[in-house]
Amino acid sequence: MNGTAAVEGFFDPEAQALLGSRCTGCGTYAFPAKQGLCPNPRCQSETHDVVPLSRRGKVWSYTSASYQPPPPYVPTDPFVPFAIVAVELEAEGLVVLGQAIASVGAEELSVGMEMEVVTDVLFTDDDGPKLVWKFQPVEATR
Amino acid sequence: MTDAKRIAVLGVGMHPWGKWGRNFVEYGVVAARAALADAGVEWTQVDLVAGADTIRNGYPGFIAGATFAQALGFTGARVSSSYAACASGAQAIANARAQILAGLSEVALVVGADTTPKGFFAPVGGNRTDDPDWLRFHLLGATNPTYFGLYARRRMERFGSTSEDFAQVKVKNARHGAANPNARYRKEVTIEEVLASPMVADPLHLQEICATSDGGAALILSSVAFAKAHGIQPLVTIDAVSTVTPVYPNTTIEMPNFATDSSATVALPPRSFRESITAAVYEEAGIGPEDLSMAEVYDLSTALELDWYEDLGLCGEGEAEQLLRSGATTIGGRIPVNPSGGLGSFGEAIPAQAIAQVVEAVLQLREQATGRQIANANVAITANQGLFGHGSSVLIRR
Numbered sequence: 001m002n003g004t005a006a007v008e009g010f011f012d013p014e015a016q017a018l019l020g021s022r023c024t025g026c027g028t029y030a031f032p033a034k035q036g037l038c039p040n041p042r043c044q045s046e047t048h049d050v051v052p053l054s055r056r057g058k059v060w061s062y063t064s065a066s067y068q069p070p071p072p073y074v075p076t077d078p079f080v081p082f083a084i085v086a087v088e089l090e091a092e093g094l095v096v097l098g099q100a101i102a103s104v105g106a107e108e109l110s111v112g113m114e115m116e117v118v119t120d121v122l123f124t125d126d127d128g129p130k131l132v133w134k135f136q137p138v139e140a141t142r
Numbered sequence: 143m144t145d146a147k148r149i150a151v152l153g154v155g156m157h158p159w160g161k162w163g164r165n166f167v168e169y170g171v172v173a174a175r176a177a178l179a180d181a182g183v184e185w186t187q188v189d190l191v192a193g194a195d196t197i198r199n200g201y202p203g204f205i206a207g208a209t210f211a212q213a214l215g216f217t218g219a220r221v222s223s224s225y226a227a228c229a230s231g232a233q234a235i236a237n238a239r240a241q242i243l244a245g246l247s248e249v250a251l252v253v254g255a256d257t258t259p260k261g262f263f264a265p266v267g268g269n270r271t272d273d274p275d276w277l278r279f280h281l282l283g284a285t286n287p288t289y290f291g292l293y294a295r296r297r298m299e300r301f302g303s304t305s306e307d308f309a310q311v312k313v314k315n316a317r318h319g320a321a322n323p324n325a326r327y328r329k330e331v332t333i334e335e336v337l338a339s340p341m342v343a344d345p346l347h348l349q350e351i352c353a354t355s356d357g358g359a360a361l362i363l364s365s366v367a368f369a370k371a372h373g374i375q376p377l378v379t380i381d382a383v384s385t386v387t388p389v390y391p392n393t394t395i396e397m398p399n400f401a402t403d404s405s406a407t408v409a410l411p412p413r414s415f416r417e418s419i420t421a422a423v424y425e426e427a428g429i430g431p432e433d434l435s436m437a438e439v440y441d442l443s444t445a446l447e448l449d450w451y452e453d454l455g456l457c458g459e460g461e462a463e464q465l466l467r468s469g470a471t472t473i474g475g476r477i478p479v480n481p482s483g484g485l486g487s488f489g490e491a492i493p494a495q496a497i498a499q500v501v502e503a504v505l506q507l508r509e510q511a512t513g514r515q516i517a518n519a520n521v522a523i524t525a526n527q528g529l530f531g532h533g534s535s536v537l538i539r540r
Contacts, residue, residue: 007271007281010400020401028391029404040390040408060395061299063291064344069283070264072276083344084284086292086395093406095395097282106344111299122281132281 003129006122009033009050011133013119017055018096018133021048029053029092053094056138057087059113060095064106074123081105085135087115101136114138147426148379149242150369151538152362153181154501157255159326159357159488166199169358170210170255173494181362182372183249185214188362190247192238193223194230194254194493197266203256206493207234210253220247228440228528229385230254231359231496232536236383238363248368254493255358262286263354265398275398275529282400286442287351289397291343294445298345301460303448305345307467309336311444312349312486314472319483321513324498326355327487336444350444355489359497361504378507380500382426382537388415397529415533416453420525423535424455431455434477435519436506438499440526441484450525451479478516481506492528499524500536507540 001013010032011018021033025045028038031053038045068079083100100109101120115135122132155176157169170193178185191214193207202209207223220241224233231254238250262285270276278284297303313333319325331349339348369377388396389411391403396415413421424430431454439450448462456477457465465471471479482488482502485495503522505511520540527533 007277010281027407029406031401039403042408061292061296062344063288063295063346064341065283065285065288066341066343067262069279069285070262072265072269072280073283074280075283082283084282084288084292091406093391093393093404094401095393096401097278097284097395097399099282111295 001119001131003121003131004127006130006132012052013131015052016117016119017052018117019050020053020092020094022051023048029094031094031096054089054091056114056116057089059109059111059115060086060088061111062086062106062109083109085109085115087135098133098135101134104136145366147243148366148381149239150364150366150374151378151380151504152183152249152364152369152374153177153179154504155180155360156324156498156501157358158324159355159491162356164257164356166196166255166257166356166358167202167209167213169356170253170360171213173255173358173360174210174214174251174253177251177360177362183362186217187249188217188219188251190220190222190238190241190250192234192250192252193221194234194497195223195225196256196493197225198259199257206254226385226528227530227532228492228526229496229532229534230493232383232526232534233385235361235380235497235500235536236385239380239383242363242365248364250363251360252363252497253358253360254497256491256493257356258354258491274400278398278400286397287343287346289395290351290443290446291346292395293449294346294443295344297445297448301463303445303463305337306333307448307463308346308350308444309333310466311441311447312336314466315441315480315484315486318473318481318514319487322483322487325483325487326353326489346443346445352442352485353489355491357488357491357494357498359494359501361497361500376508376540378504378538378540380536381539382423384419384422384426384535386418386422386533387531389418414453416449416527419527419533420454420523420535423523423537427537429521429537433521434523436481436503436516436522437477437479438482438484438502438522438524439479441480441486442490444486447479447484454523454525473514473516481511481514481516496524496526496534499526500538503538507538
């Protein structure tokens with residue numbers, strides 16, 4: 001997909017995967033990736049490996065952005081409501097947030113549904129498309 | 143409880159909540175002067191001003207203690223200013239309490255006030271790509287109601303809660319708030335009206351999400367010895383204040399985060415963050431939920447009030463809807479919740495809100511809550527939670 005990441009370091013647009021961190025001391029994960037001291041108070045490690053997180057997970061919960069969010073959100077014109085999903089990544093023990101792709105509204109989601117990370121356009125400005133991670137249902141399990 | 147751990151509330155005051163559009167300092171001064179008059183204390187007797195900050199009103203908001211002290215006329219009193227998101231007011235109370243208990247202050251003013259913009263709370267301006275609060279708006283369009291919607295949908299999934307259950311919280315609180323002269327919204331509503339209001343963050347409707355308001359609240363606090371020496375009757379005391387932080391790993395997705403902590407390799411704490419906030423205040427006061435006469439909880443959304451019933455131990459997990467439906471949490475019931483009308487009737491004036499919760503508790507315990515009085519109330523609890531690991535609970539007793 002053409003474009004550049006809307007934020008550096010949160011995801012790999014080519015691999016369509018979120019980038020988290022894994023502490024080299026206690027092994028705990030974090031998203032976005034941690035730098036510096038481990039968030040686990042019983043671990044003194046200050047180094048983390050940046051790792052791609054599981055591309056698939058299950059819906060923990062979901063909601064809708066039915067009203068246009070304020071800046072720095074960059075809305076479409078006219079504003080089109082979208083869904084926001086909290087997805088549980090079992091291996092990492094994380095629940096992560098992302099928008100659902102535009103064609104999947106809140107009414108099409110359910111808790112436990114299997115989702116996968118995809119790269120999509122967040123907005124387009126003078127420099128071209130700005131990319132972000134989004135979630136879409138895994139078709140095979142629908 | 144011995145007087146070594148408790149402080150007295152001499153006076154309470156508020157500026158009514160609304161969308162007045164004036165300078166926040168004005169609301170704080172009105173609330174402070176009302177609290178002073180209620181306490182029968184002169185401004186010049188106050189030796190500590192503990193302000194709760196607002197981050198939306200420029201420099202004067204960041205140093206609220208000094209701003210209010212100057213607006214009331216600088217007397218040389220000591221000052222503190224606290225920002226702790228929704229728990230800012232409780233941190234100001236905690237500061238004043240610590241200084242009073244240490245013998246460093248005799249009479250303290252705690253005050254918070256805010257002037258809020260219309261619509262969703264937005265992050266502080268600029269292009270701040272290292273601030274999660276800025277990034278969640280930019281990358282996700284995730285507002286505060288986004289998180290409320292996630293919690294509400296999760297509750298429906300886990301416990302079978304319905305939209306009608308959530309709307310019933312608003313119906314109850316609107317009924318309570320209709321009798322409160324300081325509330326912004328003073329109209330009773332029906333379940334049908336709540337569910338007919340526009341969807342904001344599925345499954346929550348506009349009338350189920352707290353508005354942003356202007357308002358101010360203040361307390362005059364002292365040692366118990368001072369209160370007794372001045373013949374304050376009835377004596378209302380603050381017996382415990384909790385301002386604990388979460389324990390890693392916190393497995394609830396909290397504002398403004400993109401993810402929970404990881405549960406993969408580190409053992410979970412025995413309690414969730416919200417449970418730990420109230421557990422700390424119960425432990426400090428040496429009481430339990432069975433001792434409570436009332437609670438003021440942070441109903442940022444209708445569904446969140448139900449979560450609090452369980453986090454306070456008013457009922458077991460998944461039993462909050464049943465407790466609500468039984469009428470137990472309505473005035474006249476076993477354990478009224480949000481007799482003030484709650485955030486649903488007030489809207490949120492962030493730095494004033496945790497103070498306003500204590501104001502309502504004091505009015506109830508003194509039997510001065512005209513039109514919404516709880517019979518024989520003697521122990522009250524407040525609870526709230528905000529961004530970045532902040533939360534608070536205060537235990538007030540007559």
